[in-house]
Amino acid sequence: MGARIDATEFEGKRIVVTGGSKGAGRAVMARLAAGGGRMLTAARGAPDDLDADSFVQADLSTVEGVGHLAEAALARLGGVDILVHVVGGSSSPGGGFAALDDAAWAAELGINLMTAVRLDRLLVPGMIARGKGAVVHTSSIQRRLPLYDSTIAYAAAKAALSTYSKALSKELGPKGVRVNAVAPGWIYTDASARLVERIADSSGITEAAARQSILDALGGIPIGRPAEPDEVAELIAFLASDRAAAIHGAEYTIDGGTVPTV
Structure with missing residues (x-):
């Protein structure tokens, strides 16, 4: 991962990462665990490289799946100090706007926006009660540079996630809970x-x-x-840590300069 990792930075922190079984989410799990965090994630299938204590089998595109993860977080961890949303993606067909029916739109909005909304609603109140916590949402540069052929719904959902993240930060900042977002390009x-x-x-x-x-x-x-998954994970680790104690309501782009405008 490059820089030396402080193995105690997240010691005692109870951390939930969505999408933590593969890709950038798996890199986030590894990075925060290396810093001493107590980790929990969920996926529809059990990955080989995660122990049972840090994994819950759940479909986070559903209300029931999100509820199952939240219940497990409270039961196993006793609460959550850091909540990182990485799960997302697009499964829509190509062909532009006319190729997307209501089901495609619902699927994209569900996994890229509503998973975060639902899990925040279940786990953030505990942070508010303690007066401390950190939430990181993973948006996308496509909220600014949408690709219309096959990911128009994904881009719109990520734009909604960024707006939601900013609104949430305004509500939670005075209550001691920091909210930030990252917007990766191609990982x-x-x-x-x-x-x-x-x-x-x-x-x-x-x-x-x-x-x-x-x-x-x-x-x-x-x-x-x-970008490499570890590079995205390092940015998320920084935003989730006390090193970023004064960073709130921000969105950080990590795209190697893909977005050509300010």
Whole structure:
């Protein structure tokens, strides 16, 4: 992960991470655990690299699944000090706005917005009662640079998440709970690597050329590469830590310079 990690920074902190079984969420789990945090996450399937004590089997796209995770957090951890929302994504078909029916919109809004709204509603009151806590929402640069062909609903949901995050910060700041957001661009997760492989195979090109085709579709990334999951995790760890005690109601972009405007 690069910089030396303080193994006691999150000692005694009770931490829930959504989407913590893979990708950037898994990197967040590892980073905060390395800092001494007591971790809990959820996914629909049990991952091989997480012990049972830090995992709950639940579908966070549903009201019931979110409730199950919240109940487990209270039962196992006794409350939550840090809540990090990473779960999200898009499963909509290509074809622009006309290709998306109500079910597609509901699915995108559900996983990218309502999971955070529902879990905050269940776990943040405990932070308010203690007068301290930190919440980090994961938005996306697509809230500013939407790709209309296949992720228009995802982009709209992330825009809503950013607005919700800012509104929540105004309510919770005076009560001792910090709320911030991060907005990643392309993150080179295992899923991204598989996407590159699929493009290379289907187009008969090298993986390097396939990666470049994605960079071109994004309008280029000035640093020449996507972010690594560990880099996103490091930013989230900072915002969740006491090092960021005066940072509140902010959104930090981590996209290698993809967004071309101020």
